[in-house]
Amino acid sequence: MAKKSYSVTIAGGGSTFTPGIALMLLEEHDRFPVDRVVFYDNNAERQEIVAKACEIYFKENAPDLDFSYTTDPEKAFTGVDFVLAHIRVGLYAMRELDEKIPLKHGVLGQETCGAGGIAYGMRSIGGVFEILDYMEKYSPNAWMLNYSNPAAIVAEACRLLRPNSRIINICDMPIDLMDKMAHMCGIKDRRELQYSYFGLNHFGWFTEIYDKEGNDLMPEIKRHMAKNGYMDGFETAGDKAQHIDESWVHTFGKAKDVYAVDPETIPNTYLKYYLFPDYVVETSNPDYTRANEVMDGREKKVFGACREIIEKGTAKGSDFEADAHATYIVDLACALAENTLERFLLIVPNDGAISNFDPTAMVEVPCIVGKNGYEKICQGQIPQFQKGMMEQQVSVEKLVVQAWAEGSYQKLWQALTLSATIPSAKIAKDVLDDLIEANKGFWPELS
Ligand code: NAD
Ligand code: G6P
Ligand code: MN
Numbered sequence: 357m358a359k360k361s362y363s364v365t366i367a368g369g370g371s372t373f374t375p376g377i378a379l380m381l382l383e384e385h386d387r388f389p390v391d392r393v394v395f396y397d398n399n400a401e402r403q404e405i406v407a408k409a410c411e412i413y414f415k416e417n418a419p420d421l422d423f424s425y426t427t428d429p430e431k432a433f434t435g436v437d438f439v440l441a442h443i444r445v446g447l448y449a450m451r452e453l454d455e456k457i458p459l460k461h462g463v464l465g466q467e468t469c470g471a472g473g474i475a476y477g478m479r480s481i482g483g484v485f486e487i488l489d490y491m492e493k494y495s496p497n498a499w500m501l502n503y504s505n506p507a508a509i510v511a512e513a514c515r516l517l518r519p520n521s522r523i524i525n526i527c528d529m530p531i532d533l534m535d536k537m538a539h540m541c542g543i544k545d546r547r548e549l550q551y552s553y554f555g556l557n558h559f560g561w562f563t564e565i566y567d568k569e570g571n572d573l574m575p576e577i578k579r580h581m582a583k584n585g586y587m588d589g590f591e592t593a594g595d596k597a598q599h600i601d602e603s604w605v606h607t608f609g610k611a612k613d614v615y616a617v618d619p620e621t622i623p624n625t626y627l628k629y630y631l632f633p634d635y636v637v638e639t640s641n642p643d644y645t646r647a648n649e650v651m652d653g654r655e656k657k658v659f660g661a662c663r664e665i666i667e668k669g670t671a672k673g674s675d676f677e678a679d680a681h682a683t684y685i686v687d688l689a690c691a692l693a694e695n696t697l698e699r700f701l702l703i704v705p706n707d708g709a710i711s712n713f714d715p716t717a718m719v720e721v722p723c724i725v726g727k728n729g730y731e732k733i734c735q736g737q738i739p740q741f742q743k744g745m746m747e748q749q750v751s752v753e754k755l756v757v758q759a760w761a762e763g764s765y766q767k768l769w770q771a772l773t774l775s776a777t778i779p780s781a782k783i784a785k786d787v788l789d790d791l792i793e794a795n796k797g798f799w800p801e802l803s
Pocket of ligand 2 (some may be wrong): 505
């Protein structure tokens with residue numbers, strides 16, 4: 357059957373990831389034909405810079421593509437097959453506060469983990485729902501592939517409050533880790549790896565890795581992890597690759613210590629925030645956090661390249677590059693559109709996939725994806741150590757969503773208190789009171 361052409365809306369048109377993803381869509385045109393792309397953002401000024409540059413690029417490289425950009429939801433979400441969503445409610449200015457406010461109280465500040473992740477979650481739920489509601493109003497059969505963070509909290513909010521929505525929440529961290537593990541084993545394409553994995557988003561473990569002939573790669577990967585963490589998996593992808601800034605490189609190295617805590621499994625890098633929070637605080641600069649690194653790095657680079665294209669009126673010789681790392685998004689869209697039945701790690705209701713864990717938890721497990729959605733692959737029983745950690749963390753995530761839905765100060769205080777990154781209820785309260793102040797206008801009123 358001939359492939360139809362798809363209409364795609366990118367929500368968060370002004371994101372630093374938008375040009376890379378838009379160009380990647382063009383590159384993957386043969387297997388995922390896209391004839392219409394719309395950028396949507398609620399910040400016209402920010403989006404316009406990215407969109408005008410992309411418009412010039414498309415005119416030169418894909419003249420048949422029907423491209424537009426808008427802040428009007430009706431225009432953005434009518435006649436759409438897929439919505440790719442990567443919004444950041446509050447922009448980097450609020451990310452900076454999420455990172456710096458907890459540090460002032462001696463606890464770590466991170467985009468998606470601990471107090472910072474909780475603060476971002478309280479902002480993000482409403483933004484993602486807004487887009488989901490527009491999609492459902494104007495294109496009820498469309499799928500939303502969401503990677504707006506904090507994905508764990510957003511996914512739990514969807515489970516509780518939008519249970520029938522056609523939204524799939526996904527994260528690219530395990531993809532990068534699989535790239536690195538493939539590289540450690542001399543395998544070029546991570547898609548050749550067969551894996552088992554369980555956990556929550558930014559909170560999980562690989563338990564099995566095989567090559568395409570079914571040979572066990574765990575012994576070799578474990579040898580590398582014990583020696584150098586993920587560092588042996590680094591490819592020299594130049595400055596185009598994601599996760600190459602100094603702080604990320606540290607994180608990949610620190611995975612050695614994270615691995616040592618349970619050498620039976622291969623950990624997600626984000627576990628460092630829960631297992632070594634004291635180390636993270638000690639090695640953080642309270643005046644210059646990851647948000648500053650991103651604003652001085654990725655944001656300047658992407659927006660600089662866009663401005664240059666606009667000024668010159670051509671994208672020839674520009675810094676624009678497809679985000680090769682993001683092809684997993686096309687893999688997922690293809691699976692839904694073409695029933696490829698490929699395996700993806702998705703954030704989905706547990707419902708027995710991890711047999712000794714809360715059935716109502718949103719877990720990250722491998723799934724087979726096809727035209728009718730996903731089927732989970734059972735991961736069976738998980739060990740006591742991980743189960744204990746996950747029970748604590750999933751309770752944090754559930755309490756945040758309940759706090760958001762009910763406007764409950766008490767529940768948000770409990771969420772912060774329960775986070776493994778925060779040592780006491782007192783510190784949790786102090787951090788919370790500062791976060792409430794900083795997030796006026798973004799969070800629901802709490803009482
Ligand atoms: P960014 O600030 O550059 O871009 C986000 C854009 O979203 C901005 O242009 C902003 O105006 C827009 N936006 C905010 N609220 C909106 C709303 N309600 N409606 C429409 N647009 C809205 O941020 P970035 O660093 O490029 O990251 C974008 C998002 O992608 C973040 O949430 C980030 O955490 C996420 N991300 C997730 C993964 C993953 O693995 N899940 C990977 C990379 C990035
Ligand atoms: C990883 C995570 C994402 C996160 C991204 C960017 O890919 O999976 O959830 O948003 O890193 O982080 P950065 O600090 O570069 O903005
Ligand atoms: Mn992620």
